[in-house]
């Protein structure tokens with residue numbers, strides 16, 4: 257099953273559970289965990305790749321491993337919008353995804369696009385062996401993480 261299908265199954269199942277037990281608080285926790293798992297897994301993978309790129313960018317040695325990590329982030333950025341289906345924000349579920357995501361879709365998908373193109377540009381610079389461009393493009397690319405989080409990610413869940 258692909259992630260999108262999994263998310264759909266998860267939301268259908270949690271809606272069913274909600275009807276069955278009618279316990280709003282329990283539902284919020286359960287479905288929040290299910291709907292959010294695929295995207296928090298993706299974010300964690302991007303975070304791990306980002307650390308590899310940070311270390312490489314600092315040392316100025318952009319090896320194949322770092323190029324691969326940067327490419328992964330660019331590829332994963334394309335998957336972000338589909339992992340945030342309507343009805344899976346913090347107004348409905350226990351999640352850090354702010355409901356503003358669905359009120360300001362253009363801004364949200366814009367950050368995802370900035371991430372995709374930012375890391376793709378970094379890959380090109382790294383492949384060309386242009387160290388100065390690597391530093392500058394990495395700084396710009398990673399701003400997309402921060403910009404999206406600032407606008408659309410809530411505080412850590414307790």
Ligand code: HEC
Nearest residue numbers: 292296299302303306351352353367368371400401404409
């Ligand atoms: C388009 C918006 C967007 C972009 C770009 C983005 N994130 Fe996120 N990120 C989010 C949102 C929203 C959440 C909260 C998701 C949830 O709780 O369901 C999140 C959560 C996370 C988390 C927490 C995962 C957890 O275990 O709860 C990490 C770590 C993370 N992002 C890392 C990154 C890194 C690193 C980048 C850049 C390489 C990045 N993100 C780019 C929106 C974004």
